[in-house]
Amino acid sequence: MSCILTMMIIKNEDFEKIALTNIRPAFHRAKPEYNIPYAKEMWDAMKSMPGFSIAEAGDLTKAEPYYAARHNLMDSLAKSTGAVQFLEIAAGWSTRGLTVCKRNEDAVYVELDLPDAAKSKYQAIWRIENGEIPSNLFIHGGNALSYEDFSNATSHFDLMKPVCVITEGLLGYLSMEEKEQITRNIQLLLAEHGGTWVTNDFKSKVKDPNEQARIENYTRKLTGRAQQDFENDDQARRFLARFGMNCEFHSSPELQTDRLRAAYIGFSKDARSTDQTDRR
Numbered sequence: 001m002s003c004i005l006t007m008m009i010i011k012n013e014d015f016e017k018i019a020l021t022n023i024r025p026a027f028h029r030a031k032p033e034y035n036i037p038y039a040k041e042m043w044d045a046m047k048s049m050p051g052f053s054i055a056e057a058g059d060l061t062k063a064e065p066y067y068a069a070r071h072n073l074m075d076s077l078a079k080s081t082g083a084v085q086f087l088e089i090a091a092g093w094s095t096r097g098l099t100v101c102k103r104n105e106d107a108v109y110v111e112l113d114l115p116d117a118a119k120s121k122y123q124a125i126w127r128i129e130n131g132e133i134p135s136n137l138f139i140h141g142g143n144a145l146s147y148e149d150f151s152n153a154t155s156h157f158d159l160m161k162p163v164c165v166i167t168e169g170l171l172g173y174l175s176m177e178e179k180e181q182i183t184r185n186i187q188l189l190l191a192e193h194g195g196t197w198v199t200n201d202f203k204s205k206v207k208d209p210n211e212q213a214r215i216e217n218y219t220r221k222l223t224g225r226a227q228q229d230f231e232n233d234d235q236a237r238r239f240l241a242r243f244g245m246n247c248e249f250h251s252s253p254e255l256q257t258d259r260l261r262a263a264y265i266g267f268s269k270d271a272r273s274t275d276q277t278d279r280r
């Protein structure tokens with residue numbers, strides 16, 4: 001499926017290999033010591049899907065507490081927004097949506113992921129919940145760069161209430177032009193509703209060049225794409241300022257590493273964005 005935009009052609013095929021990066025975080029989050037709700041059930045359901053191959057994720061023998069700490073940091077920032085409407089873009093095999101919906105029936109949680117990824121996520125939740133998917137959890141298949149797919153997914157929201165947008169591990173795989181496209185979609189949503197974008201995707205390159213090289217090799221091997229982190233915080237802030245957004249960085253209380261920070265990105269409805277070009 002493809003969708004033609006004025007300035008950019010969006011083809012799902014160009015992004016599909018990014019879905020292979022779902023295996024690693026889900027595998028590590030499922031370990032019992034992290035106690036993440038439904039993480040073990042999600043891993044068990046996903047690994048029994050047809051076509052699943054653990055070999056794709058590379059070496060999983062090393063402990064990687066990064067993924068559980070990242071999940072917890074994002075949870076606590078999302079909670080601190082006070083929002084009850086959530087859009088999680090590229091949710092992958094995360095169990096945050098299921099957890100929020102089971103705890104709070106007044107919440108509305110929308111996940112937007114590529115069609116194949118969304119289909120298997122739906123099947124996994126169906127299996128975990130014995131066929132009873134919470135009625136406030138919506139799993140949409142679509143491309144977050146496409147304004148049409150984005151609008152379909154966000155049609156569940158009450159216009160009068162703010163939205164918390166979540167991205168945990170997507171923008172690093174996108175080119176600068178693709179990052180702009182997705183940010184523009186988020187900007188339009190937040191301009192309508194108000195709210196906050198909670199993400200770990202505005203991290204800069206890590207200071208240790210060997211570690212940065214390891215991350216870049218992993219991404220290239222798995223996805224065929226170049227890892228495209230921001231050079232530093234100033235570059236990330238300048239990028240966001242063009243969309244009328246400002247960000248606060250937060251570190252994980254559990255795990256101190258320069259790779260593990262998340263941003264709490266505010267959008268001021270009064271801000272005059274310098275990047276208002278409508279590229280729908």
Ligand SMILES: C[S@@+](CC[C@H](N)C(=O)[O-])C[C@H]1O[C@@H](n2cnc3c(N)ncnc32)[C@H](O)[C@@H]1O
Binds near residue numbers: 019020091170
């Ligand atoms: C690193 S994984 C996300 C991991 C997940 N957030 C987690 O913490 O486990 C990347 C996800 O991005 C999704 N993705 C890649 N390109 C996308 C796009 N253009 N629109 C929506 N989802 C996309 C992939 O299908 C995959 O599920």
